[in-house]
Amino acid sequence: MADQGAPAEPDGGERNRPAAARGVTRPLARPRRRARHLAHLVGDLAWTARVNRMWWLLPVVAIALLGLLAAGATQAAVPYAVYTLF
DSSP states (O other), X not given: OOOSSSOOOTTOGGGGSOHHHHTOOOTTHXXXXXXXXXXXXXXXXXXXXXXXXXXXXXXXXXXHHHHHHHHHHHHHHHHHHHHHHO
């Protein structure tokens, strides 16, 4: 007896669907999409600061990002520094 789950696809199923429909993207598509998203995020932040006259928000966000970057770099370097000590 045939499986009652998904109906059989006469056209070959998953293989014949376009790559974008299967979730397969080009190698550089994700970094471009992330960069575009980051640009929109920064633009929205600047627009919000300008419209609401909250100019103090931009340096606060910049300092927070620098802190996160420093913390990430420190955590990446600590294992190598500790290994060289012992």
